[in-house]
Amino acid sequence: MDTTNIHESERQAQAWLVHLTSGTATREDGEAFRRWCLSSEQHADAFARTRRMWHDLGPAIARRQESASRGGRPAPRHAIRMSRRAFLGTAVTASVAALVVAGYGLDMGGQRGSGATLRTAIGEQRHVDVTQGVALEMNTATNIGVRSSGNTVTGFRLRSGEAVVRIAPSHTAPFVVELEDARVLSRPGSSFAVRCVDGVSTVTCLEGQAVLAHATSKTLVKPSQQLAFDADGLGTAIAVNPDTALAWRHRVLIYDNQPLADVVTDINRYRPGRIVITDRTLGERRVHARFTLDQMADVASLIEEAYGAHATHLPGGWVLLS
Structure with missing residues (x-):
């Protein structure tokens, strides 16, 4: 087993999680992250481990805060968020923007053209x-x-x-x-x-x-x-x-025997943040679905319930489905 590649995958997974929870991730970042997850099983496994550690930290830190509060020491504000950041590493946080822009060539410019x-x-x-x-x-x-x-x-x-x-x-x-x-x-x-x-x-x-x-x-x-x-x-x-x-004209989205990955890509156009499928098999599953635009705020939970996916909800409307 190549431990060097495993460590590199885990470092990249930590960088992605920091960026996705930073509140600054873009739609292009979501596509880059999806490609990274699906490019190898090692990447997907590394991110799954990092995500589990992220979630496990929340209850543990909450217990520590409660214990400290009982001992007369007030818990610092935003302690859970900052402790999770400390776990992932400040060096990763500082370098992630350069990693995303250099690695994926994201266009940070505006639209060109003349007229209204x-x-x-x-x-x-x-x-x-x-x-x-x-x-x-x-x-x-x-x-x-x-x-x-x-x-x-x-x-x-x-x-x-x-x-x-x-x-x-x-x-x-x-x-x-x-x-x-x-x-x-x-x-x-x-x-x-x-x-x-x-x-x-x-x-x-x-x-x-x-x-x-x-x-x-x-x-x-x-x-x-x-x-x-x-x-x-x-x-x-x-x-x-x-x-x-063209059902969108009536505020409805209809999908007929389409891969769930394509359905999610289209849905992402109608909601802030990003839904990202990190499991290839789930993304290839063909589905029949009908959503109204009024359901967009809850659409990730609807997909989770309908197709047995596991959803990880992150800040800024980002949801990871696996």
């Missing part, structure tokens, strides 16, 4: 009239850069998130929606949804027709069809049920 910007926060949805005859339904965590020519809005660029675009029959001027390296060419009286999440972009047609211009090709997307593309290229238009695929 439309945004929704995590869990927020908005209806916006971007110009006369063009209305948007913006979903959670969406960032849109509006394109204008003079005083006329000619389209927008979907930087991240998703939105439904409705073009009134009376709006005959061109309106172009950009996403990644493609464009959606709309027609009067059409409505369609666009989405850019985790490197995958989709166009879902609701009414009328939408044309996706990608590279040198143009693909027609008809009502109840969805077309996806990513860095590897363009897929084929497939039939979808818009009521299921």
Whole structure:
């Protein structure tokens, strides 16, 4: 047994736990942590041991505080938190930010682009009239850069998130929606949804027709069809049920025979913090689920009860499922 690798895995596990409980962890950190856990059984085992020690410390320190209080010595404020930090090591705490940024290349910069910007926060949805005859339904965590020519809005660029675009029959001027390296060419009286999440972009047609211009090709997307593309290229238009695929418009999320890991990734867009699955088998389990957006605060507990997972709740809305 290579004890050097075991010690290194435990050091990294301690660094991750400090960072995840610091209140400063980002969504990108959550993805990096998930990849680290799933990259080897040694990593997952090391984190499980560290997590158990973290939880065991709480009751032990509480007993010590109670004993000290009975002896006439008041317990210091925040003693449990600071003693746990001391267990994990102040040197690890000081170096974890450098470890995360250097090891995973996280982008700490903002969005680029010109013109007005439309945004929704995590869990927020908005209806916006971007110009006369063009209305948007913006979903959670969406960032849109509006394109204008003079005083006329000619389209927008979907930087991240998703939105439904409705073009009134009376709006005959061109309106172009950009996403990644493609464009959606709309027609009067059409409505369609666009989405850019985790490197995958989709166009879902609701009414009328939408044309996706990608590279040198143009693909027609008809009502109840969805077309996806990513860095590897363009897929084929497939039939979808818009009521299921776009159920978020009614504040509902529906998942049909999808891996739990994919379900959790999508749910994370609607709630602060992060749910992270640290067990590969649990993440691969296919599930059927329906949640309302009003359940997002308790969704980790619902998953725990429904699928027999073990949940570790951390500060800032972070939950580890195993």
